[in-house]
Amino acid sequence: EVLNRQSGVAAVRPRRSVAVRAEAAPINPEVRKNEEKVVDSVLVADLSKPLTAYCRCWRSGTFPLCDGSHVKHNKATGDNVGPLLLKKQKE
Amino acid sequence: EVLNRQSGVAAVRPRRSVAVRAEAAPINPEVRKNEEKVVDSVLVADLSKPLTAYCRCWRSGTFPLCDGSHVKHNKATGDNVGPLLLKKQKE
Ligand code: FES
Ligand code: FES
Numbered sequence: 001e002v003l004n005r006q007s008g009v010a011a012v013r014p015r016r017s018v019a020v021r022a023e024a025a026p027i028n029p030e031v032r033k034n035e036e037k038v039v040d041s042v043l044v045a046d047l048s049k050p051l052t053a054y055c056r057c058w059r060s061g062t063f064p065l066c067d068g069s070h071v072k073h074n075k076a077t078g079d080n081v082g083p084l085l086l087k088k089q090k091e
Numbered sequence: 092e093v094l095n096r097q098s099g100v101a102a103v104r105p106r107r108s109v110a111v112r113a114e115a116a117p118i119n120p121e122v123r124k125n126e127e128k129v130v131d132s133v134l135v136a137d138l139s140k141p142l143t144a145y146c147r148c149w150r151s152g153t154f155p156l157c158d159g160s161h162v163k164h165n166k167a168t169g170d171n172v173g174p175l176l177l178k179k180q181k182e
Contacts, residue, residue: 026170027118027148037165039173043181044135054175056147057118064175074128079117082130084145084155084175090134 028058040064042086053083119149131155133177144174 032038042054053066057079060067066083073079123129133145144157148170151158157174164170 024167025116026168027164028170028172033171035171037161037171037173039176041176041178043178044138045180047135054145056149056175058147058172070128073118076115077117079119080124080126080128081119081149082128084147085130085132086177087132087134089136 031058031060031063044086047086047088050088052086054086055083057081057083122149122151122154135177138177138179141179143177145177146174148172148174 028038040054055063055066055070057066057070057073059069059073061069070081070083074081119129131145146154146157146161148157148161148164150160150164152160161173165172
C-alpha cells in the first residue's frame with residue numbers, strides 16, 4: 001500500500017502534494033461557501049445581551065455566533081482557537 | 092519514492108494519517124500558541140472608530156484586529172473567510 005492515505009491522493013503526484021502545507025489549507029469547510037468572502041457586520045448598539053460570543057473557528061452551527069463548537073475542534077486537532085466576546089459593559 | 096510527500100510522513104504510518112482530514116486540522120498556525128484557548132474581549136463602548144474589523148482567519152499580524160491578511164489566505168487556499176465588522180452606527 002503505497003498510496004498517500006492522508007490526502008487520498010496517490011504518491012505519484014508529487015507536484016501538487018508539495019504545495020499543500022498546513023498553512024495553505026482552507027480553514028472554513030462549510031460556512032456559506034457560496035459567498036466569495038464571508039464578512040459579517042454587527043451594529044453594536046443593537047447588542048441585546050451583556051455578552052455575545054462571535055465565532056472565529058468556522059465550525060459553529062449558529063455562525064457568525066459561537067455555539068461552543070470550537071471546543072470539539074480544539075480537542076480533535078490540538079488547536080487553540082476561541083471566540084471574540086462583545087461586551088456591553090465592564091461586567 | 093513511496094513517501095507521503097504531502098504530509099512529510101512516510102506512508103508506512105497508516106493509522107495516524109487516516110485520522111487527519113481537512114476538517115480536523117488546526118486553523119491557527121501562529122497566534123498566541125502559548126495560550127490554551129485564544130479568546131478576546133471587546134468592550135463595545137470603547138470602540139473609537141465608526142467601523143473596526145476583527146480577524147477570523149488567524150493570519151493577521153495585528154490579531155485580534157484584521158489587517159487584510161485574509162485576502163492572501165483566500166487566494167492561496169481557495170477559502171472564503173473574512174472579518175467580523177463592528178459598527179457603531181448604521182453608516
Ligand atoms: S463555535 Fe467557533 S469560536 Fe466558538
Ligand atoms: S486578517 Fe484575518 S480576517 Fe482579515
